[in-house]
Amino acid sequence: MKGNLLRAVRSHLARTAADVMSEHPDANLLAAFAEKALSAQERTAVARHLADCPDCRETLALAFAHEEEPLATPARPARRWSPVWSWAASAAAVCIVCSAVWEYRLQRGTIPPPPPPPAPAVAHAPRLAPPLPPMTTAPGAVAAPAPRSFKPPVPQPASPRQLEAPPPPPPLAEAAAAPTDSLRRVQARSAPPPPYYQSPGAQALALQRPAQQWAGQARQSTPAPMAAASGFTMARPAIAGTARAKRAPLADTGTPGPHALWTIASEDLAGGRPRGIVQRSLDEGATWQTVSIDDKVSFRAIASSGAEVWAGGSGGALFRSTDGGSHWQRISFPLTITITAITIGADGKVYITAGQVWMTPDGGNGWVTD
Amino acid sequence: MSEFSPYFAELYRSAGARELGLSFDDFAAALRDASGRYLAGARGREVEAFHRGLHLEDLALARACALGIEPAWDRFLARYRAKLFEMAAAIARDESTGRELADSLYTDLFGTRQTADGRRISKLASYTGRGSLEGWLRTVLAQEYVNRYRSQRRTAEFDENMQPAAPAPEEPGIDPRLDAAVGDALAELSAEERLLMASYYLDGRTLAEIGRIEHVHESTVSRQIVRLTAELRKRIVRGLRRRGMSARGAEEALEADVRDLSVDVRATLLQERSAATFPERGQSG
Numbered sequence: 340m341k342g343n344l345l346r347a348v349r350s351h352l353a354r355t356a357a358d359v360m361s362e363h364p365d366a367n368l369l370a371a372f373a374e375k376a377l378s379a380q381e382r383t384a385v386a387r388h389l390a391d392c393p394d395c396r397e398t399l400a401l402a403f404a405h406e407e408e409p410l411a412t413p414a415r416p417a418r419r420w421s422p423v424w425s426w427a428a429s430a431a432a433v434c435i436v437c438s439a440v441w442e443y444r445l446q447r448g449t450i451p452p453p454p455p456p457p458a459p460a461v462a463h464a465p466r467l468a469p470p471l472p473p474m475t476t477a478p479g480a481v482a483a484p485a486p487r488s489f490k491p492p493v494p495q496p497a498s499p500r501q502l503e504a505p506p507p508p509p510p511l512a513e514a515a516a517a518p519t520d521s522l523r524r525v526q527a528r529s530a531p532p533p534p535y536y537q538s539p540g541a542q543a544l545a546l547q548r549p550a551q552q553w554a555g556q557a558r559q560s561t562p563a564p565m566a567a568a569s570g571f572t573m574a575r576p577a578i579a580g581t582a583r584a585k586r587a588p589l590a591d592t593g594t595p596g597p598h599a600l601w602t603i604a605s606e607d608l609a610g611g612r613p614r615g616i617v618q619r620s621l622d623e624g625a626t627w628q629t630v631s632i633d634d635k636v637s638f639r640a641i642a643s644s645g646a647e648v649w650a651g652g653s654g655g656a657l658f659r660s661t662d663g664g665s666h667w668q669r670i671s672f673p674l675t676i677t678i679t680a681i682t683i684g685a686d687g688k689v690y691i692t693a694g695q696v697w698m699t700p701d702g703g704n705g706w707v708t709d
Numbered sequence: 710m711s712e713f714s715p716y717f718a719e720l721y722r723s724a725g726a727r728e729l730g731l732s733f734d735d736f737a738a739a740l741r742d743a744s745g746r747y748l749a750g751a752r753g754r755e756v757e758a759f760h761r762g763l764h765l766e767d768l769a770l771a772r773a774c775a776l777g778i779e780p781a782w783d784r785f786l787a788r789y790r791a792k793l794f795e796m797a798a799a800i801a802r803d804e805s806t807g808r809e810l811a812d813s814l815y816t817d818l819f820g821t822r823q824t825a826d827g828r829r830i831s832k833l834a835s836y837t838g839r840g841s842l843e844g845w846l847r848t849v850l851a852q853e854y855v856n857r858y859r860s861q862r863r864t865a866e867f868d869e870n871m872q873p874a875a876p877a878p879e880e881p882g883i884d885p886r887l888d889a890a891v892g893d894a895l896a897e898l899s900a901e902e903r904l905l906m907a908s909y910y911l912d913g914r915t916l917a918e919i920g921r922i923e924h925v926h927e928s929t930v931s932r933q934i935v936r937l938t939a940e941l942r943k944r945i946v947r948g949l950r951r952r953g954m955s956a957r958g959a960e961e962a963l964e965a966d967v968r969d970l971s972v973d974v975r976a977t978l979l980q981e982r983s984a985a986t987f988p989e990r991g992q993s994g
Binding site: 398 | 747762796799800835836837838839840841844845847848849850851852854855899900901903904906907908911912914918919921922924
């Protein structure tokens with residue numbers, strides 16, 4: 340009898356589901372129903388539909404039954420350190436500062452270098468770099484929040500995406516004054532770029548991969564909507580300017596390298612002023628060569644995707660190579676302020692950060708900003 | 710302006726529409742659209758009460774955004790940008806999916822298609838102010854999620870389950886007396902009661918989830934469900950006795966059934982859901 344009762348209920352449910360009217364209440368009515376803003380007559384009509392329509396019940400539950408967690412990572416409660424650890428941390432901090440100052444002065448020439456002299460930085464770039472400074476190819480790579488955790492355990496994306504605009508990167512001079520070569524270096528992979536941006540953690544992981552993976556093929560990526568690609572999410576896709584790319588090649592920089600590694604390094608000009616230069620490695624980071632694009636530009640950002648490479652820097656200078664860096668063409672960029680970040684989306688769109696984020700879907704012919 | 714009701718100007722001021730850059734005519738058009746949609750044929754006081762009951766500030770903001778007015782977009786983004794991602798992530802229960810969901814909706818809100826005269830078609834134009842704009846955004850996000858992601862998942866499941874299913878064993882027929890009694894008992898419940906029972910017993914919602922939907926405490930939901938379950942049981946017993954079953958026989962028929970209803974009917978609903986393709990909604994929001 341128990342089975343009979345259940346089958347009877349099942350039968351009635353199937354009948355009522357089949358009787359559901361084809362027209363579902365629209366989002367206005369469903370929202371007003373949840374907010375108790377409908378008249379009694381309307382509420383009854385919507386409730387009648389909901390009682391018989393599992394799909395609308397599902398919509399309503401998805402919209403209103405969950406509790407949202409704040410996006411911002413909540414501040415951790417203050418931890419009380421034992422006095423021993425506090426003193427140890429203070430001493431370690433002093434040591435780090437002293438060593439940094441020592442190396443800085445050493446690089447500036449105020450202290451004679453100890454024998455034997457270190458190998459040239461360009462020729463022996465470190466394979467495994469420490470976490471990079473925020474002067475990076477991906478504007479969202481700075482201060483990425485920790486991934487959110489939801490009640491049902493779901494796999495988190497490898498690189499948590501940032502919802503707010505990142506803080507502006509430090510001036511180039513600041514990066515140039517950093518104590519070690521690895522801290523002056525900004526890495527860029529030749530593999531297809533991340534869908535939105537790479538967080539510092541994700542970038543560090545990428546740098547620690549074996550050589551075969553460095554030159555690996557395209558990773559699975561998701562489409563990159565315009566706004567999210569650079570951290571400036573929900574930006575309005577308003578057409579703000581149009582520019583035409585100049586197609587004249589500027590420089591031939593050597594062998595094409597679809598799997599080359601790209602970086603921005605710093606060199607000192609006369610008078611101690613630093614300048615960002617583009618460097619490329621064709622042997623997975625063992626050696627680096629300076630790529631001459633435009634000596635008048637101090638480069639700040641570079642990004643690559645396959646054979647396509649974009650580099651930008653002071654004065655809104657923007658260059659593009661479609662053959663792995665062999666030939667470069669200057670792209671007209673709407674602004675004349677320093678370009679601080681470049682990201683190539685999985686869909687081929689290129690996002691340029693220069694105070695605000697600009698996007699070109701067609702290789703620099705047209706520009707869109709938030 | 711002569712064709713508009715005198716209180717329109719008052720509502721225009723209270724909605725802050727002028728500060729958003731929305732003209733009086735456009736605001737009045739939004740009001741008339743809303744009442745024309747839900748109060749076709751109504752006049753006078755009824756329409757005025759309806760208009761005064763709308764979320765006027767939200768309506769003005771949505772309409773101004775739909776018309777592409779920049780200050781309105783600034784306000785919309787300041788107010789709802791982060792919220793939209795929060796809502797989408799909570800709905801999708803996955804941050805990356807939520808981001809895609811929010812981006813997709815934002816594209817629709819901004820409007821990528823254009824009319825013949827070059828005006829963007831924004832989804833915000835379909836907001837009528839019946840509920841809050843935030844609630845509407847939540848609902849539209851949920852609809853979008855259900856329509857897009859669930860149908861994709863079902864398509865994948867369908868592809869995986871292309872193997873011909875074994876024929877189901879033939880079940881013995883249902884006692885017509887029980888069938889009729891259950892039908893009568895369910896039909897006697899009000900729409901809201903049936904919604905509550907369906908949410909709890911069929912959809913498997915928790916008391917807390919139902920409470921959030923209904924804006925009541927979960928203990929209230931619990932009391933309502935206990936009451937309704939007992940009432941349903943009584944009605945089915947009465948129906949069975951009316952149909953010639955003894956009191957003992959009716960009780961035996963129902964013994965443990967109401968307790969097990971939650972499990973077995975939920976499984977039933979899941980079977981029904983997996984069999985049916987989710988219908989695409991025709992409404993625009």
